[in-house]
Amino acid sequence: MTAVRFQFAALSAAILLCSAVSTPALAQKAYDPGASDTEIRIGNIMPYSGPASAYGVIGKTEEAYFNKINAEGGINGRKIKFISYDDAYSPPKTVEQARKLVENDEVLLIFNSLGTSTNSAIRKYMNEKKVPQLFVASGASKWNDPKQFPWTMGWQPSYASEARIYAKYIMKEKPDAKIGVLYQNDDFGKDYLKGLKDGLGAKASMIVIEDSYETSEPAIDEHVVKIKAAGADVFISIATPKFAAQAIKKAAEINWHPMHIVSNVSASVGGVLEPAGFEISQGILSATYAKDGSDPQWNDDPGMKNFYAFLEKYHPKANRLDGAVVFGYGAAQTLVKVLQMCGDDLTRANVMKQAASLKDFEPDTLLPGIKINTSADNFAPIEQLQMMRFKGRKWELFGSVISSELGQ
Template sequence: MYQTTIRHLLVAAAFLAFTSAASAEQRGVTDSEIRIGQTMPYSGALSAYSALGKAEIAYFNRVNERGGINGRKIKLISLDDGYVPPRTVEQTRRLVESDEVALIFSSLGTAQNNAIAKYLQGKNVPQLFLASGASKFGDISQFPKALMGIQAPFRLEARLYAKHAVEKLGATKIAVLAQNDDFGRDYLAGLRDVLESRFEQVVTVATYEVTEPTIDSQVVRLKASGADVFLIAATPKFAAQAIRKTHEIGWKPTRFLSNVSIWISSVMEVAGLEAGIGIISTAFAKDPMDPTWSGDRGVKDWREFMAKYAPDGDIRDQNYVFGYNFAMALEHVLKAAGSDLSPENIHKQAYSIRDLELPMLLPGIKVNTAPNDHTPVKQMQFMRFDGKQWERFGEILTAN
């Protein structure tokens, strides 16, 4: 009996050691909580994007009120980086080394996510649903532990614009206003994919820095190129300026607008609603202001969510829709991970999403990932601004 008791004690000790080791591997996880972190531009020139983080915080407040995920509450620690990459690095180090988060979720910005990727890979911290459409983050050879967000990649979006401009509009010259970083360069790469050797003859480019006060001079220079198509690959402040300036100087090319700047309140109204009439962009999420969705269950649920959990949020700002989609996708991954919230299993579940339908994505657009596919969304639909709202046209397109 004494030997049997000793054996039982040894087995119990071994089990405790195993479970303690397993728990230690699950950084940021306790019996009652999962800590996740992100950085957002709550200040600075791109603070308009802060609505994304506010929506995600609100979503997980709802999740927690309903009991959490697999019995654990979600603690989302969202820090301000002002859209400045060195500050993103500083805040991310704090999240990993002080707050000990289980993963980084939906940090915003291309240069920002690029600045922290190698650090997070070295620390074995998942970098999930990045709030950037830069195609580089879908390149597994460069970013094996990153996963793009619930948005179509910029480069694929630009390919659709190029094909439409050339094949449907017969464009001969294309002017591009591009942010001077990987965000802007992705749009140029998409145009080059389609135009190939004709790129240099067809495309005129003017770039800007996010620290510049205005891009009026760039727009004037681009008008002088004689372009019949103008692609605005810009973030909200500069997109609004470009829209307003083209209107003021009487330049009337067909305008395409990056879908990161389609916001009615922070872009179109700032530019002047009349100035934006006819602009073409792309959509992959439902617009709650579109009468098409007045009876849609997903939109009704979103409006109820906004009324209760983000009552001060602007329902015209689709960043709140995007944040809702991003957070819902992460909820799916964490639910699938179950009790094993190790980085390895979180990655495994993030890279095995099959035909996930989110209620605020356009019908027919589904989220899919695989170990060799870290780009969850690849489909879009064209839309045109009518002076009051965006109207979708054509079929759902798969950009490739």
């Protein structure tokens, strides 16, 4: 009997000892490549050169924002190492840089890399490697496909849904419109065009001409002349900043004054309208989801006060007129939120899990009423926009915040 009691006591002691040993193990930190007790390595690919180089500002702003976070102690005590490479807006170069980031630099994830065709070129690779391709800087609808591509998520509203809002506006304000569309001949431009046609529905015949351009073209003047000659009285410019500014200039030069809509990606005051010329940009329309850094109406807004303070201390050379600066800040702030939510579980799977668990998150730079929401079956963080008209030196919002989903 004594032997039995001794064995039981010994077993109990062993169980207690195991419990004592295993409790810390349960709370152990979990890391994948790119994360440690002291560091989180974030990869990024931007067109710092080439036809879309105006967007390079985004990467520079994100770098400055992460410098701010590091100066404030990092994320749960870990400093961000932001590794950003140039792909010149060339898909083969994007593939090369993505492999370098994943296989050589061993980043935890690739964040906010820019471009539709460029991100399309690496999506399969990122999903096969099970490395997050997070908050893609492109509004292509394809980034919201969690079933087929669970490691890829967009950030901004989709191009197609933005175009549907323009279709609604045109049908209401100019039901007899003759629409001329200039679009970039790639997934970016075609996504917008499809969204516009979907939005117009049975009235898609309102489009009298659709003309595409290549990013390798030095100028698009001939396309603008061609669209005017087709009799269009509504001009929709689905172009990146360099070409959007050219289109505004050429329309003024040939004395053509249609209802002019520019896509949100080229609605930057400092990056497009100022270079084109404020005088000839009056009355241009677009839609947005972010506050305009150049608009004094936001001077007393708490979120924009944070933004202006950031610029002053960490990014003093940035042009607050440039919408790309606002974009980079909002995207970086969203990533920081996700990494904070990850706690000490900095695995790639948990990064995606937390990115798909955002609830009513409001970055400082989003318009009032627009919130970020994601779920396991919804990889489209921002789905609302508001129409705006350029007046003087700034955009003026009008109407209400509109859901970009069909039927809304």
